[in-house]
Amino acid sequence: MTGIGVCLTGGNTTVVKTAIIGATAYTSLDLIELLVRHPEADITHLGGRREGNPPISSIFPRLRGTCDMELGGLEPADLAEEPDVVFLTLPHGVSQEYAPRYLKAGLPVIDFSADYRLRDISVYEEWYGKHNDPGNVKQAAYGIPELFRDEVRGAKLVANPGCYPTSALLGLAPLAAAGLMESADIIVDSKSGVSGRGNKPDPGSMYCECNENLSAYKVGCHRHEPEIAQGLGMMGLESPDVFFTPHLAPMDRGIQSSMYVKLAEKADDEELEKTMRHRYEDEPFVTVRPGDDQPRTKDVAFSNRCHVAVKALRGDRACVTSVIDNLAKGAASQAVQNMNVMFGLSETLGLH
Amino acid sequence: MTGIGVCLTGGNTTVVKTAIIGATAYTSLDLIELLVRHPEADITHLGGRREGNPPISSIFPRLRGTCDMELGGLEPADLAEEPDVVFLTLPHGVSQEYAPRYLKAGLPVIDFSADYRLRDISVYEEWYGKHNDPGNVKQAAYGIPELFRDEVRGAKLVANPGCYPTSALLGLAPLAAAGLMESADIIVDSKSGVSGRGNKPDPGSMYCECNENLSAYKVGCHRHEPEIAQGLGMMGLESPDVFFTPHLAPMDRGIQSSMYVKLAEKADDEELEKTMRHRYEDEPFVTVRPGDDQPRTKDVAFSNRCHVAVKALRGDRACVTSVIDNLAKGAASQAVQNMNVMFGLSETLGLH
Amino acid sequence: MTGIGVCLTGGNTTVVKTAIIGATAYTSLDLIELLVRHPEADITHLGGRREGNPPISSIFPRLRGTCDMELGGLEPADLAEEPDVVFLTLPHGVSQEYAPRYLKAGLPVIDFSADYRLRDISVYEEWYGKHNDPGNVKQAAYGIPELFRDEVRGAKLVANPGCYPTSALLGLAPLAAAGLMESADIIVDSKSGVSGRGNKPDPGSMYCECNENLSAYKVGCHRHEPEIAQGLGMMGLESPDVFFTPHLAPMDRGIQSSMYVKLAEKADDEELEKTMRHRYEDEPFVTVRPGDDQPRTKDVAFSNRCHVAVKALRGDRACVTSVIDNLAKGAASQAVQNMNVMFGLSETLGLH
């Protein structure tokens, strides 16, 4: 049914042609499956460094029979056909080498790395190391459409956000934007599935080290802390003071964040929930749940959705919770949502 | 090798004879296995309500061949032989019916329920309902030997603590006792394995509802919040203000707690860790780990151990983490530790 | 974005209108999600017995915001709008009450139960109990399109096959149809995820009883044994002698079957694999893999796909393996595939 080198798509003639550079990452597997099914998108190139350019389905057996396209090079010159958009799924530090080449060739870029997320280069360099393409950081949109849709719409470069920050910011945005929370003492306690570690075999990613196990890691020193703070700042919070603690939980996918904030003034569950519902009433991918019906990661697994809830704690504090699928809304499906926005397609196209 | 009605033990002649009332609970399975292997303890009675008094090994197939003892009644009069100590593994509200009967018969009781944990009856009744045995609450020791060993030593009634409070209090005790943390804004974010829900089949305990899933529950309204606050008060913290959020994680066993506290004065990692090490240097079951080597639930699974760590967060806050096995140090093995203390045995006997 | 009582669909005007009778079963959750996304299908009725006709999304929180339709009755008269097809996701024995009512009303039925699968009523009654609608059994197509497409195409009643039989028959069909395997000594050893047990809370479905656990069950007496034998018979094998052993494995989804057969004459890996490839070369949902690249359940999770492989064992035996997702190709997505075939739609529409 499918020849080598062909991805099954809907058979449309006028579609967005896409290239994925870094096709062997876990996030790319999700991205490929989304684009193969997307009614208005085609994959025209998969760039990845593997000896002999094997078909992607030899790396991800899930793709056998649905995407047997062969891997090609990473450079613009390696692409036989010019795509309409390039997804970079490369590691931090590597993206900033490739993004300028594709942008120079006039191609819009959606970048999965952290390289274009932090607008203050000195903050980036403190957490990630030297930045070699600071010029393009200025023009990058921070790609959470629910919060920054207008920026994304006109962007040539979209920085696809980190998984933890997506989870934290979608939860806190309504209170931050409405001026209901203070800037001080924002505690973000997040739990992630193991796929967040990527697909490089290292001791910490082994089944017997992760299964039946849960722990915090990088307490007080995870790179997503400044990204969350920046996002809250973009929503109007002055000098937000964020304490972020990530945890590894024994599951493939999902991020659950419990966030403890101080309220600007006393409020009850009803008021807080109403603020959240108001903020998201037109958003197709965000669902506000009552504080007594807590969001579960499984409720959004394999989808682009985010569920949030809020509970007042003795009046002057609140606990906001949110769940997303770290590989989907936290990476691949949010990237497709950004693509839909950039190309003027229906925002929900090919997503659920 | 083993006849019906006999539990394999070491064959000692002078041992502590124990009865378990409520033998079909999950915590009882752990307790039975611990007592069967304990070199100085014997099980002489298993009380549980099941039609026809089947052997306990028909309920827990793990016990086939190691404990095939038949279930008997719950009342003192049902016990053929007088035990030296009675473990009550009954639900909240039920324990308070049976404890007075056993105490009246002169038998020491180690109670797994919440019935004798909260010293302020009005607090108990706010969270659990009517208390019918307030008189015995006064004499109950709160059984975390590392913190209240002297109380336990002389007690006739030990309230075996809640799993979450054990995890939280072992983590926070060193800072609380040393006056290093403030009473305000104590955030306890805990994640528990599913065995914490017990072994009654209900929708929320089903495999397909728990696996690949993580969520908060009872945000702002879990019964262990006042128990944690009481424990901190017992360590000298005045009117501690605790915000406790439990989470359900997809694993059998284990509790990990991340706790965010304000420091009474600025401190760094080294000072905080030193305080913890000092507090626990003679404790066989507590290990202090560096803040960059975070405790994992698997490191203490199936053991009576607790691992803790602390990280200073920008000087005036700290994140304390701790892990225990909720069925072991959070229930059954801590009960055996309490028994060892009560009977003047080596505290580590039969435990690891 | 979505009002109460509305399921998001593509917005097409000429679509297949579907009703699901038994909407609160696990398989229905998958079916609802598939139909919501299907570009040529709409859900017009969800029948299920729950007090007060709550929205389906209150039972399956995954559906919040994508399908908030309220539950209605189970009877033809309860349907406000006449559907084009009815999916019955009712238990064995109950389907046979409802199917005749819908068929009488002129509506095609796709039935998830075993009630119309076994053509020999006496065999059905031996394994499942009294059959009250034997008349309709005769006209039922056995809905594995890859094997019985023509039957399905013209059917008014499709018996959606059991999950284990789908897995076994897709694996064995090529050898059986080509006359390469003997009828004697067919051993089918299958391992299923826990969702195969359905969503009724019972002790055997609890997380702590299934996690970190694996066992055989119903050895020599599982109802799918005669269904597998019947299927092999339909492919030309005379009096096939099937020994079927199901196992419960600690995962949500997936069936892996290892099948040991005697070869009619000696063959090597290459010949056997070639036979399988030839049989499935035009099938969009079946992938044949080399015997040294064994199919994994995760490769087909959440998809309508089946991966199969074959290895010759010392010349006169073979081990055939196959994997499917028990809720998808083993239930809901195969039902949608059957619907596509029945209504002359592209067979892959809304599936992947």
Next chain:
Amino acid sequence: MTGIGVCLTGGNTTVVKTAIIGATAYTSLDLIELLVRHPEADITHLGGRREGNPPISSIFPRLRGTCDMELGGLEPADLAEEPDVVFLTLPHGVSQEYAPRYLKAGLPVIDFSADYRLRDISVYEEWYGKHNDPGNVKQAAYGIPELFRDEVRGAKLVANPGCYPTSALLGLAPLAAAGLMESADIIVDSKSGVSGRGNKPDPGSMYCECNENLSAYKVGCHRHEPEIAQGLGMMGLESPDVFFTPHLAPMDRGIQSSMYVKLAEKADDEELEKTMRHRYEDEPFVTVRPGDDQPRTKDVAFSNRCHVAVKALRGDRACVTSVIDNLAKGAASQAVQNMNVMFGLSETLGLH
């Protein structure tokens, strides 16, 4: 409580002194925990190749506070104190280098590798490669005490059996020894937890590749097939024809084997079960269960126990099932059992 370089033990004076050579393997973690708790054994040396001879507890954080002994060399000369027995937990091919050195030094050896299991050197070399110590193979006892206790009792070298063969042989032994099963067509379908892969980080051992996944592997070509056949031969079966298929299941520990055999003459469940019960009536670690109460891996997890069951299948076939913990009865605890037998200790000492 515990100084660096000391393992907590019972404090006995006359104990078996043990050395573990290859201490960083997963099986060694179990072995260390067993020996630390064993009332009549002490660990005097842990040999392992790690830069700087770190404490074993830095490799296995579970051991913090219970065994903080530092790693030393692998050679006899590296041992400060002469042990009474040496456990070799080295890979296949490496053990045969070290075993002769320890044997020459007069020290009994319990070897975890395959190097001394297969008595026919040509079979070994076909499956594992060149053997450099064939002389010692002859004197090696095959260490399943339940089957070959006398051999083990007098041995200087014990080949600790493979995990799969232990599971298969304990299941089949009663029928084989009683002449009830045929030599032809013995199908062994086994499912193992991931710890069976060891603790080297490779792609196939990663959490996201194993979780929610199940597959066969090495169909028709796994090295344990000849070991199972040899074991059946040792029990009197002539030229047993074994077809062995291993599977990887998403759990840490446990092996479940379903074995399909032809009966020498027709038999029913009762006769077969009786034969099994008779065979194991004096064995403390083996439990025979009724065929309708199938053994589950969790029932024996973290123990030295094996549960078995048998069901007759239409008279002339049977399905035998067995479960063990692959790291315990399949490796470490069986090794301790062998040690107990070799040193004339009570066979159950330190085990459960």
